Amino acid sequence: MNLKPLAFRMRPKTIEEIIGQKHLVGEGKIINRMVKAKQLSSMILYGPPGIGKTSIASAIAGSTRFAFRTLNAVTNNKKDMEIVAAEAKMSGKVILLLDEVHRLDKAKQDFLLPFLENGMIVLIGATTSNPFHAINPAIRSRCQIFELERLSVEDMKEALLRAIKDSERGLGKQQIIVEEDALTHFASSSNGDVRSALNALELAVTSTEVKEDGIVSIDLQTAEECLQKKSFSHDKGGDAHYDVLSAFQKSIRGSDVNAALHYLGRLIEAGDLPSISRRLLVIAYEDIGLANPQAGPRALAAIETAERIGFPEARIPLANTVIELCLSPKSNSAYLALDAAIADLRKGIIGEVPKHLKDAHYIGAKELGRGVEYLYPHDYEGGWVKQQYLPDPLKNKIYYEPKKTGKFEQALASIYDKLK
Template sequence: MEPLAYRMRPHNIDDVIGQKHLVGDKGIIRRMVDARRLSSMILYGPPGIGKTSIARAIAGSTDVKFRQLNAVTDTKKDMQIVAEEAKMSGQVILLLDEIHRLDKAKQDFLLPHLENGRIILIGATTSNPYHAINPAIRSRTQIFELEPLTPDDIRMAINRALTDKENGFGNKDIKIDDAAVDHFVQASGGDVRSSLNALELAVLSADKPIHITRQDAEDCLQKSSFNFDKDGDFHYDVMSAFQKSIRGSDVDAALHYLARLIEGGDLPTIARRLLVISFEDIGLASPQAASRTLTAIEAAERLGFPEARIPLSQAVIELCLSPKSNSSITAIDSALSDVRKGQSGDIPKHLKDGHYKGAKDLGNAIGYLYPHNYDGGYVQQQYLPDNLKNKTYYQPKNTSKSEQQFKQIYDNILRQKKK
């Protein structure tokens, strides 16, 4: 018998759980189905939120033949069989899993069938199609992003499975505690497949009479479903939220996102991002924070998980509560912008390299002033090219005493330049 999650997939568009922005009353996919004007599409989002279900529901609501292939494991010959069937029946909906892994030979075979409309392609992927899918396929499809399922959506799926007499457990005498249902809902992480698999295991492994407790639910779903794909969108969203939480000085949010990243086990990525943050967001407001962050990273790398979480959390807390300054990154980006626009100019003669023949005499003749020969180690002279000599890139912040000191020195130098 097929698994419960497979049996409970919707047979028409009305049975789809969640994704109301696509299949609700005014959703674009529902409108396509109602008008019987289907077009090829790509559905993307985390696992277990309904990509395959929507494809099957579209087929069930339109009576169009449905076939499912995998872009990696199925061959071009498998696609040829689908194409022949489309010729005979007029149209076939083809669900193609892992479409981001489609090779050129299979893609070239599919393209003409997409053009003439015989194959309605529904590509499913967890990767961002704008980055991962070939432009030739993208240009022939509509792209729809699926939203994570809510706890209410997961609860609805579980209740359906418990009451459905044909495909679920409606014919069984099952007592299930509310606390057990709550665990299936919360620990699934929005993955309806995970929750239904755990429910099925709990029912099939239970003694008679069947009574599922919270402990049974925890035994069958011992660890919360956690979506981590270091090459996927979700991972980059967590990394972005992590850095923005530190930048915003929200310790609790930053620790939450750190915990997610630790669960993913990708220590090199965490280490790199922390080091970037220490220079980009804290920067000159607390110059010592970067060296302490590096020390914490080195300790984490030497310890490995699970102990690595300790120095990492220490670094995160310090970075969150440190004063913030992005003056160094904005300064270099401003300078880079000028260089990339071609605003370079000739280097002043007195700054040119003195190692080639005759250069030292040239430098002396045009008056290079050696700063160490002057009080305070500073002497006023032109360093920028003529066309940029009045340019200022560094804009000091007043968020810390250390950068206020830098600002005072910098302002003094600027005043001397203007004399």
């Protein structure tokens, strides 16, 4: 009896066996070409768990017949790497799959770099973290970076059926019938994680009683018991987290209520109320702004309510706020105006504060001309009088460009035009 897990046994031995990732391993694609030409270069494979990073590495090794070793950047030490290096010196080349490559410390990195330079070690780094954020530039600059795509439901079904039929490495020596809705559940509820789907399938098979005719029958109920909750990939500190937050804000900015609620749901499922709260407040002022000034205070009230009552009820005020922000008129005129003013400051376009605006609350100020010609607006009809406020180099500068997307800012624009 093979005690290794099904997911381990079903790892592809050649690139032709890899499921999905056709943009990398399909005919004529980059990894496929590298393997066929036997001209391998070090690479970093980046993507969520269970979608084939280790599989691609082992398949490359199987296709090229080079020695293949697997290490972990955290749990394996420098001595383990020295053993791999010694093997590379003897054989001429070793493919090293280094899991969690983003956790590689300086001592291990410094040891590996010369072997990457001379090609004796072909590094295949695997990581779930964005390599442009998480991996040391010294390693990153010596590697090709390939992003793996999440597998489709059809890809997942292909992997499951292959495991069911394969009599050498899979479950093919048994008579297994998986009902279509059960197969779909395994494929769709594992969120593109082949390892999770195969583990659930194996559990279903090993825990189901064999019928008198020798058949193991897997129905939907069994599938649901073995894969009870949809695998939801959302690491609060990871790259996917920021992708969801970005999509959340852009969906609200684009007034797509349904997309915004979808991403809100993902953040709620991750239990990430702090990120939701912060992002909603940013959106209320960055994207809604002067087009609906009450959106900010109302968003804050909803967030305070959500924080007070907690999940699951917190989803109710959050949903109200997201819908309001989606359907509110949008304006970014206020912060664009401020950014334009700051940009001038950073360019050195500043100038002296006009003398009539300078502080005049001290003895001798008048003799220096401070505040002497200042006109007090409240002394004039309508509370306004024309006078210069900007420094001379900027006196004709226009920063604020109002948008006409909401009644409030339209009213502000009308006043602004008159004052100009």
